[in-house]
Amino acid sequence: MNQRPRLFLVITLLFFLLPVLILAAQSFSAPWRFPSGSGLDWELGSYEQLLQSPMLWKATFTSIWIGFIVLMLNVVIGVFTGKALTTVPLKGRPWVEALLLSPILIPVLAIAMGLHIFMIRAGLADTVLGVIIIHLVPTVPYSIKIFHNSYQQIGRAMLEQPHILGSGFFRQLFTIELPLLKPALRSVTFLTIVISLSQYAITAIIGGGRVLTLPLVFFPFLESADASVMSAFSLWFAVIPVVMYTLVEAVILLLPYSRLPWRNKR
Amino acid sequence: MSPTTLEVKQLKKTFQEDLILNDLSFQLNKGEILSVVGPSGSGKTTLLRVLAGLESPTNGSLWMNGKDITATKANRRDISLVFQQPLLFPHMTVKENIAYGAKVSKKYSKPKIERLMEAIGMSRYRDHFPSEISGGQQQRTALARAMATEPEVILFDEPFSSLDPALRQDLRYWVRDFLVEQKTTALFVTHDMEEAMIMGDQIAVFQDGEFQQIGDASVLHHSPANQKVASFMGGHLILNENEFVPLAEIHLSTLEGVETRTFKGRLEHLTYQHGRPVAHISVPALASRVALPVGKFTADTEEVTLHIPTSCIQRFEVNHHE
Numbered sequence: 001m002n003q004r005p006r007l008f009l010v011i012t013l014l015f016f017l018l019p020v021l022i023l024a025a026q027s028f029s030a031p032w033r034f035p036s037g038s039g040l041d042w043e044l045g046s047y048e049q050l051l052q053s054p055m056l057w058k059a060t061f062t063s064i065w066i067g068f069i070v071l072m073l074n075v076v077i078g079v080f081t082g083k084a085l086t087t088v089p090l091k092g093r094p095w096v097e098a099l100l101l102s103p104i105l106i107p108v109l110a111i112a113m114g115l116h117i118f119m120i121r122a123g124l125a126d127t128v129l130g131v132i133i134i135h136l137v138p139t140v141p142y143s144i145k146i147f148h149n150s151y152q153q154i155g156r157a158m159l160e161q162p163h164i165l166g167s168g169f170f171r172q173l174f175t176i177e178l179p180l181l182k183p184a185l186r187s188v189t190f191l192t193i194v195i196s197l198s199q200y201a202i203t204a205i206i207g208g209g210r211v212l213t214l215p216l217v218f219f220p221f222l223e224s225a226d227a228s229v230m231s232a233f234s235l236w237f238a239v240i241p242v243v244m245y246t247l248v249e250a251v252i253l254l255l256p257y258s259r260l261p262w263r264n265k266r
Numbered sequence: 267m268s269p270t271t272l273e274v275k276q277l278k279k280t281f282q283e284d285l286i287l288n289d290l291s292f293q294l295n296k297g298e299i300l301s302v303v304g305p306s307g308s309g310k311t312t313l314l315r316v317l318a319g320l321e322s323p324t325n326g327s328l329w330m331n332g333k334d335i336t337a338t339k340a341n342r343r344d345i346s347l348v349f350q351q352p353l354l355f356p357h358m359t360v361k362e363n364i365a366y367g368a369k370v371s372k373k374y375s376k377p378k379i380e381r382l383m384e385a386i387g388m389s390r391y392r393d394h395f396p397s398e399i400s401g402g403q404q405q406r407t408a409l410a411r412a413m414a415t416e417p418e419v420i421l422f423d424e425p426f427s428s429l430d431p432a433l434r435q436d437l438r439y440w441v442r443d444f445l446v447e448q449k450t451t452a453l454f455v456t457h458d459m460e461e462a463m464i465m466g467d468q469i470a471v472f473q474d475g476e477f478q479q480i481g482d483a484s485v486l487h488h489s490p491a492n493q494k495v496a497s498f499m500g501g502h503l504i505l506n507e508n509e510f511v512p513l514a515e516i517h518l519s520t521l522e523g524v525e526t527r528t529f530k531g532r533l534e535h536l537t538y539q540h541g542r543p544v545a546h547i548s549v550p551a552l553a554s555r556v557a558l559p560v561g562k563f564t565a566d567t568e569e570v571t572l573h574i575p576t577s578c579i580q581r582f583e584v585n586h587h588e
Contacts, residue, residue, distance in 0.1 A: 160320055161353045165367030165415055166341045175366070179357045257357050 027231035046228035050236065059217040064240060066128060066213060067196045070135045071244075074143040074192045075185065077136075082147030083177070087156055097148070104141045111137050112202040119206055126208035134206045135196045142195075143188045150184035151177075175256045182252055189248045193241045214240075271296045271331060271451045272317075272345075272419050278325035279309075279316055286312045287323070288475030294419065297449045299442075300480075301466025303459055303498070304473050310455045313472070314421045317453070318347040330418060341370075346417035348425045352404035354396035360407050361392040367415040374414075382410040385444065402433045409441060413448065420445070422454045426461070438464050459499065471495045492582050503549075503556050503572075508581050513558055515578035518545075518570055527579070529572045531556075547572070 026032065027047070029040040050056060081100065090096060103111065112134055116125060124130035151159075154177070162172045178185070200215040207213070214237060221233055252258070272294040279287040286309040294300055304310050315321040317328065319340030327336045335343055346367070354363050364382055368374040383389045386406040391399055399407070405425060412420055425441075426434040442465055445452050454465045462469045463483040470480040471494070479491035490496035493504055502510040505527075520526075531547040534555070538544065547570060548555045556572075 157349055157351065158353055158355075160340075161349065162355075162366070162370075163341050164318055164320070164345075164347045165411070166371035167367075168341055171370065176355060180355075257355075257362060 023231045023234060026227055027235055029228060031227045046226070046232040049226075049229050050232045053217065053221075055212055055217045056236075059212045059214050060236075060240070062128070062212055063197055063214045064244070066132055066135060066211075067193045067240070067244065069132050070139060070196045071189060071192045071248075073132070073136060074139050074188055077140055078143030078147040078184075078188060079173075079177070079181070081144045082149075082151045083159075085144075085148045086151040086154075087159060100144050101141045103137050108134075108138045108199075109201055109205075112205045116205055125206060126210040128207075128211050130206045131203055131211045131213070134202050135199060137202075138199070139192045139195050142191055146184050146187050146191075147181065150181050154180050179255050179257055182255075185248070185252060186245075189245055190241060193244045197237070197240060269296055269331075270294070271298075272453075273329040274317070274326070275329065276326040277313075277316065277323050277328070279312060279321065280324045285475050287316065287326075289326070290476055291326075292470070292477065292480070294451050294453065296451055297446075299445055299452045299454060299465060299467050301462035301469045302453060302455045302472050302477075303457065303462035303469060304471060305498070306457050308473050309475060310457075310472055311423055314347060314423050314453070314455055317419075318345050318421055319343045320347075344418040345421060346412040346415055346419075347421045347423065348408055348412050350424045350427055352396070352401070352408040354404055354407055354411070356396055359393050359395055360388050360399065363396070363407055364410045364414050367411055371415045373416050379414065382414055386410045401429055402437060405429065405437065406440075409444070413444075413450070417450075419451045419453065422452065422456075422465075424456050427456075427458075434461075441465070471498055473498070489580075490582065496582070500557070503552070503574075504554065505552065505574075505579065509579050510582065511574050511579050513556070515575060516556075516558060517573040517575075518558075518560065519573065520571075521573050521575060525576045526573045527576055528574070531570045531572050533568045533570050545570075 025040060028044065029042050030045070032040055085093065085097065115134060115137075119125040119130045119133075124133065158180075159172075159177070162176045167175065197213075198215060199213075200219060203211065203213050204216060207216075209216070218233055218237065221229060224230075270293045274290060274292050277287050277290040278285075290313070292300075302310055302313065312321065316323050319335075319338060319342075323336065327334055329335065330344060354360075355366065358366065361379065361383065365374060365379050368379065380389075383392055386409065388399075388403060388407055388410070391403065396404055396407070405428075409425070422441075426437055429437065438461060454462070456462050456465070459469075468480055468482055469486055471478045471486065473494050479486060479495045486495060487499055487501050490499060490502065490510070493507055493510075496502045496504055496510050502512055503516060504510045529549050529551050531549045533545055533547055535546040536543055537546065537557075539559070542559050542561075545558045545560050546555065547558055549572065
């Protein structure tokens with residue numbers, strides 16, 4: 001039995017940490033091929049090349065901006081829909097739930113192509129707003145599902161209790177619901193940012209090449225087939241969700257009744 | 267006579283076809299504790315939810331200190347509800363839980379919270395989280411949290427039913443004393459007649475959407491208004507829809523020189539309650555089963571005969587119009 005934690009550690013290191021370390025090592029060295037016999041040649045060439053790309057910073061900020069707005073919309077839509085699904089008496093609830101999940105079942109590409117015509121007519125094609133809207137398609141169903149599950153776990157009675165004690169809608173949302181939804185907020189943050197950040201095809205279609213996000217800059221780099229540059233880019237890519245997640249975690253700490261680790265009273 | 271705090275006028279509630287509350291009218295005076303007792307599924311919880319504002323009545327009106335509160339939202343009513351489960355907020359400490367409602371309703375004062383924590387004996391657990399205290403402590407904290415908002419009326423929905431029997435006993439008296447001490451008007455819902463008798467000044471027997479009878483324990487026992495009240499009290503053998511006889515008047519041996527009515531019965535079990543043997547007898551003629559406390563019981567057969575002096579048989583209608 002004692003071997004279990006050790007086994008877990010070994011598997012974790014092997015499959016999660018090691019690839020990242022290899023990626024990091026490769027990004028700081030010249031392309032290395034097995035079995036060349038030689039060791040790693042440390043250099044910063046790949047990052048120089050990466051940072052020289054004129055579009056990199058702009059695309060990074062556009063991606064973060066889009067990701068942030070998509071996340072906010074997801075939280076707002078997810079929280080309210082999830083709450084409504086839990087508290088509002090509704091006939092045919094399973095059907096409504098299935099309907100809300102259905103966008104996941106249809107290929108996003110098909111939805112994007114269909115919506116493209118609408119977006120052109122509405123003047124949303126080639127705009128950031130258009131891209132944000134299309135990024136909602138593959139993210140919102142998951143958010144609704146996650147928040148709905150969390151609300152159900154909290155339970156109707158627990159949602160009625162603060163109301164009985166005199167709490168209004170928004171006060172209850174911030175003092176009771178959001179603090180209890182923390183795990184859901186974390187899941188939705190990670191999921192939304194990662195999904196939004198990695199959309200290539202639908203961003204290209206709706207953004208029309210004018211809205212430049214990281215994947216759009218990333219793919220041309222693939223042609224260079226330079227493993228070092230690719231590694232550097234991948235790490236650049238991966239840092240964004242981690243930073244966003246950290247920021248959200250900091251915001252979550254601001255919620256009422258949060259226990260700040262350095263302010264624990266007991 | 268103390269002033270009326272809560273007045274309910276012809277309250278009606280239906281869910282689809284089902285009639286849950288049927289023209290219910292009653293009033294609660296300041297400081298009065300009313301127990302509402304009725305079988306499971308009779309709509310007691312719905313009554314509390316309508317009073318608290320979690321459900322709106324189909325018809326009728328609610329008045330608090332002379333003001334119509336029928337359309338007032340739950341968070342604006344001066345009514346607190348203690349649920350079956352403590353429902354403490356898991357991310358708050360005991361102290362924060364108690365202070366929560368008080369802060370929300372702008373009735374927060376530090377000494378009051380301290381006093382309440384003292385009263386429920388939770389001062390030393392103030393910084394504990396709900397998951398770190400026992401079920402009884404949680405329920406006491408939930409009560410203090412409800413009290414901290416200084417409600418005009420406090421409603422209880424079987425608050426002790428999830429606790430073990432010994433703890434339930436203690437908490438009953440504790441809550442009762444606490445409510446009396448704080449002069450709080452309360453409505454206490456339970457399905458347990460004993461609990462209802464301990465908690466309430468008056469007991470209302472609730473069934474089929476209305477109060478079958480309201481009175482103190484001895485009135486309900488000695489002159490039940492109808493069959494439903496009598497069968498819920500469990501202290502009588504109901505002979506038909508008009509007549510009943512107190513269990514104490516039923517004899518298992520023949521009575522000399524007294525006119526009696528007799529019923530054949532079959533002894534099914536013998537149990538012991540409060541140190542006395544109780545014979546559980548089925549009476550096929552009445553299609554009922556009766557639990558009869560017996561003094562000394564030496565039955566050698568399962569067949570028994572119930573002897574009921576005719577003079578002891580009472581009628582429901584007589585009492586109904588008292």
